[in-house]
Amino acid sequence: MENHLTKRQSRLLTLPAILIVALVTQAPILFTLGLSFVHWIIVRPDLGITFYGLNNYVEIFTSGDFYGVVANTVLITVLSLAFCTLLGILFGLMLNRHFPGINIVRTLIISPFFVMDAVAGIIWRTLMLNSSFGFNGYFAQLLHVKPIDFFGVYSLLTIILLIVWQWTPFFVLIILAGFQSISEEILDSAKVDGTGWFRELISIRLPAIANHIEVAILLGLIFILKVFGLIYVTTRGGPGYSSANLPYYDYKVAFLGWDVGHSAAIAVVTVIITLVAIMSLFRWFRRRSKEAAA
């Protein structure tokens, strides 16, 4: 296109966005990296700010809590993504047909995605899973069993349950769009061949929406690694650190222990783990789709 925007105008249009985003996301990260090498506890001004070398990192990697939290993060992420994908495919298949009230059904299923973490957590914690007054206690009484200890022994599973409840709708939206984009011809040819429903799903439908599933998993991974609010309002990462993920762990060190250096170091490690996880999944999907194309 000739005579459209000049180079200068183009750059000018992008400048404000670059400045704001750099100020809020890029500059602080460099700052965090720097802080991870100092010893600075805000509530102990008498100790001052001193250079601490790699000691913050050494402390992280020699503390027992850290490995437990990393294991939790991996468990939460992998299990949540697996359930979200399975349920997403299942619900996607359910919604990919015409029947009375389909719009209402779709709306019901996707609604949890738009509910804020704070409310989702509180509703589940009280009305649903509370062991004396919620449905948890109610059914336990009905069946003459002990209520399930959702916020003690099973706290990590509770977090996963809530994430799956909130994020499955997101997977459904994307996977349903995939199913709807499969052309009729492909499905018709399968019918002519007399392929059974399940065979058709495995060998035709799912491969056809592989890209959609990958996008859902990638975006899901990005968001689920950041989960914080759900943990904050339900289990507070507890008991101990048994249901804490990396963001929650870092929050506790930063804002309850006020240990700036230590929390900055955890943040740096969290960023590295996050980027490695996302990039490896991305590479893996790329390789897979290239192989499929070849």
Add this chain to the structure above:
Amino acid sequence: MKITAKKVRRFVGIILIWLVAILWCFPLIYMFITSFKLEADVVPPSLLIQHFTLSNYAIVLQQEIVHYVVDSLTITLSTVAVCLLVGVPTAYAIVFGKLKNPDNLFFWFLSTTLLPPVAVIVPMFLLFKFTGLLDTVGGMILIYSGVNIPIVIWMTRSFLLDVPTEVLESAEIDGASRVKSFFSIVLPLARMGIISTALLVFIFVWNEFFFAINLTYVNAAPVPVYMASFMTQEGLFWAKLSAISTIVVLPPLVLGWIAQRSLVKGLTMGAVKG
């Protein structure tokens, strides 16, 4: 009328689907039901409203919740405005402009969405503390803009790529200025996309928890911070809690229902096709 086995199977299938959907949404449905109950009727749980009342809403709306809702609205609407004002022109320049490396710039914006918020929280807290932005509406608008501008660029770009270049070219031949062709051609064509982007940012900011809980206390605290305070109050008033919850989830729910279709398109386009 002949009832075939096939018809019965279809009927049962549809009932099952309805059941699954209602079960999935049940916590929200039950929250809605509870908000019309008397506190005394909340336990034991029941799907029926024994004594219908609107008093929970009446009481709740007289409390400090109003102040939090106003904060949330101010922060959210301002952020949406800033993000659109700054993000849409950037996406426009990336798609139609003459940048040296438009793809690199785009991926740079995209990469910032990967970062966990914990990576920036300590410096942001210190910066806010020393500049007096801590616990201010302005500070929150700044941080939410920085986080959501990349999302606006990401989605708007998808929708702008759909605008046929021939239309723009013919407008230029007709002598339309850049500004004019942007407002009279590009904006109307990408209108639905930009609106749904705005709705998505509204939902994200309205619901955001991490920055809100760490960077506000009283003066600029939005709704999620207020909701979290229920965690520490052990005196349980579940009917009122449900009424408040219903009020604060309603805006994003309604906007989400409106935006769902284009949301998928904006987030997956390019990724799916590329």
